Amino acid sequence: MLKLKRTPFLLILLVLIWPSLTFAQQLIPTPTPVPGSMLDTVLTRGQLICGINQEIFGFGFLNPNTGSISGINIDFCRAVATAIFGDATAIDLRLQTVDTPPTALLSGQLDVLFIQHTAQNLTQDAQGGLDFGPPIFYDGQSIMVRTDSGIEAWEDLDEQTICALTGSDDLSNLDSAMSQRGLNYDLLSLDTPAAMQEAFLAGRCNAQTLSRSLLEIRRHSTDDPSSYVVWSEPFTRVAIAPVYRYGDQQWSSIVDWTIWGLIYAEELGVSSENIDEFLRLEDETDEIYTTRVGLPIARLVDPFLGLGGQLGLANDFMAEVIRQNGNYGEIYDRSLGAASTLPIERSLNALWSDGGLIFSPLWR
Amino acid sequence: MVNANIQNEEAIIVCKNVCKWFGEFQVLRDVSVEVQPQEVVVIIGPSGSGKSTFIRCINRLEEHQEGQIVVDGMEMGHDVSNIAAIRREIGMVFQQFNLFPHLTVLQNITLAPMRVRHWSREKAETKAMELLNRVGIPEQANKYPGQLSGGQQQRVAIARALAMEPKIMLFDEPTSALDPEMIKEVLDVMKELAQSGMTMLVVTHEMGFAREVADRVLFFDQGRIVEQGTPDYFFESAQHPRTKLFLSQIL
Amino acid sequence: MSATQHQPSSIPSFLRDVRFLQVIGQIVFAILVVFVVSRIMTDVFAALQKNNLTPNLAFLQNRAGFDISNSPSWYTSNSSYGTAFQVGLVNTLRVVSVGLVLSTLLGILIGVFLLSRNWLVRTISRVYVELLRNTPLLLQLFVWYFIVMLSLPIFREAYTFPPEGVAHIPIRIAFYGILILVIWWRTRRWEIGSFRRNAIISGVAAMLVMIEIGFWLYNNQPSWQSVYANGDMTSSSFLLYAVISAVLIVGAWFVPIQWRGLTLGSSIGQAIGGLLVYFGIIPNSAFRIEIYPAFYASIRGFAFPELLTTARFAEWMAFVGLGIVLAIAQWVYFGRITETTGKPIPRGWYALLAVVIFAIVGWVVVGSEPAPVSIPVLQEDQTVYMPLEEARAGNLLTIQDELQYNPSPLIFRLPERTNFKFIVGTEIQPEYMALLLGLVVYTSAFIAEIVRAGIQAVPYGQLEAARAMGLTNSQTLRLIILPQALRVIIPPLGNQYLNLSKNSSLAIAIAYADLFLITTTIMNQSGQSVTGMVMVMLTYLIISLIIAAGSNWINRRFQLVTR
């Protein structure tokens, strides 16, 4: 009799479970194209929605004491908002976890994604739905050691213990870097970044590997940053870039050229401090103005000669962007460079003219 | 040297001023008894009067704190080898049988002779079968205790105690846990044992048994021996009011 | 109660038949299960197929491309995923098998302590059990790894035991040992009662301790030497010493009777000891022993001496095997004798003796076989022949040469280290140690409770009956308590074994490269997460089934004995 009573119960259970199974299946994302122009949508809404993260100092970090959020990812989001609204505060920041593919962006809940972890790769491009903007930060995997360990080059890592993150690509990158050089090592793979840092600081491993920026951040979070060294030359290359949905040419151009504009501004020496010197005075003709500041700058910041109109923005949209956010160099310095608590050398992220990889296409 | 003072040439158990406390509570108060070889002593008394505690002191299942207990010339003290030697000479039968459930009847009986007396298996088993015959259940030898009735189990327990060829047998209410129809079979075995000349200390409420078999009856009350004497004296002309009260309630 | 109850209902009778309904219920349920499972499978496969990740086992042949901490010699990053999986399995089994044994032993010990009559022991073990049972295992593992293991010193400053250096063992220490043994042995025969025996033995021991303190003060502590040291004792400090001794001796009479012998003896003994040193009667000469560490502990792990088997090991094992065969034969034979004559024979000791004798004889015989007069060694890239000793002195022997030519069957080598690793010695990683300790300590708390409950399940009357029959304590434990307690203990013990084996997958949190950690890496690297998950699940299932089968088998044997 007991069995008889149980069977209907199981049936009911199944009936209840069934819809949730079907629902779960729908969670596998499919790209949902948003009809109409992105720019119009954003303009009507009055705010730019950016996906960001808030745990990585210098990139996107919510200061638990002050409640303010800062980092280059946030600044670039602000820059895009300034380009559209002339107002760096017209942003709505949405916290994103690391999920691939980024479901929230694909389903239209975000306008653009500025997060640390999204790196361009072929599979993601090929699967469609997403597109990547210009890199705002070049990163790569590097090595962190104690200053007094005497480990300065790859050869010194021979027979040493190296900490890495379980399940990450770092493992195979490290392995190929080591085996290419014919070096042996002992890998300690830890489950969480915090555990890894703890093991490294305690001296369980002689070196740890992560992306260079993260290592620098960790180094500066220690009591005495000078007792650790992060190799400044990464052994892999990763570009951190904004991500948006594929399909809206105008929208991608707005994001791309805002970033390039900031880079170009640095190249031309236009900054938030001196922007006013480069604006057209009231009675200046085109000729006088362009001879004073040069045609490239005029194309960037002038209401008449500026090129912004082609993107559906104000011709001189970059003037506001630069005034409110500073140029690329200023943004970098503020969050990652000289003005921050963790100076990370610009190296790869220096302007091309300084031997780096950062440059803007022609403003023409 | 001390022993010599109190040792009666004939007594096999000598207790002198035995006192025992459980914490603050005094269970035995100056108990002094001498038991002669082949004597059958029945101990009666109200529940909680210290009967069990007393006979358990005799084989050191309980430790007395004051006074002396000398068994077969050996003093019961802290000396481990004395305790072992005394226990070899004393068999004990419990109210709850306490047979070993994981061993057969035969194994229950042969265990101690083989392990303690170092008999050969053959000798131990012969003895065991002889005893099983004596208690009337030879056919149960290869069963487990759980398969026997209460009376049979208690008879096995008696056989198990006898297998060590003890000089003294202690019985602590051997029939109290039995159904009425089984009491007789156990008492019969005990009577036969008494007739064979075994020294026995029996705690029991079976007054018929006491009257018929006992050489002497001890009456315990509140840890003291209040009165003692032959069964005739005891049941006919006991003096002490506690004894009279007890007998009036039980008879 | 009326006829209405028996009116035929409108439902056809077969639908009211319990047997029919049961069968129908089962069938409906089975159909539903099959349906749901197949639906899920198709969905999962479709989703995976879309991402080019159709589950199959072919990927196991691909190159793994990652290193594994402390991996065996048969694994490199060039090995396949399949091999990596095997490494994980081996590592899991390594921790589970050792963990089962140790947690059982520790659990039994603590379980017995829980029943101890000593208040302190009982309370400490109770606290141990409650503390460990009621905190999450993961937390405990974190403590073992991040707090205990990671605070060990760095490699170069490893703790060593015994500390390297030179020890001076006074010759007299050897005599002390012999003296105590002789007294212990002789007084057994004297039948003087435990009181006097205690007094004598403790007196001699206290005297010896006092003599050693005297030497110690004399050698190391000049400021204290006034009390016992040779020559320099001032009259006031001698008085102090005399007063202390007198107080101790007199005080001993006020100690409870059962401790009096002990106290009195040691008071008198220490007084005599002091005098012996004071008058310089005992000589102070010592053996000089060079001590090398046998045990190292650092954040990089633990190192122990290693035991290697040489080419002659097999021969020696033949001797030992012969000894074992003889021991068994002897065991059986003496068992029969005990059965037939009843004479107790310590056959366990005899068996051990047989094995030991054969081992020693075998060692001598095998070790004395002539070694080759000269052996080939590589010197400056050339093979040259020279005697073994010469090669060894010239440091030309590789470990393989040693194993081939060394005449003794086993080589015992103390750990040796360079600046950053051990070149000789058995090593244990801190991750393994932390996981093992965590699992063992945690599981032992549960096992302790099971053991306690098992022993308590044996009625007290059983113990009393055994005692009344004259069985010794160890016989009572072995023949009466354990067989009954084990019946109760074994089934839940099997459950704890299952728990331990499954809990071992928490290794990932403390970086021990077990089955689960390695499979996680494989899944990330290859993208074959469904296959990986299924493989892990099946493997744990098989391990669990083996443990369950084992404990059922043992359980059945014990139940059989009972009834």
Ligand SMILES: Nc1ncnc2c1ncn2[C@@H]1O[C@H](COP(=O)(O)OP(=O)(O)O)[C@@H](O)[C@H]1O
């Ligand atoms: N182990 C014990 N701890 C404390 N008190 C006990 C213990 N055993 C018996 N007692 C007490 O000692 C008294 C005498 O007990 P017992 O000898 O068993 O009496 P009897 O057998 O005459 O009924 C009783 O009051 C009993 O409660």
Ligand SMILES: [Mg+2]
């Ligand atoms: Mg009683």
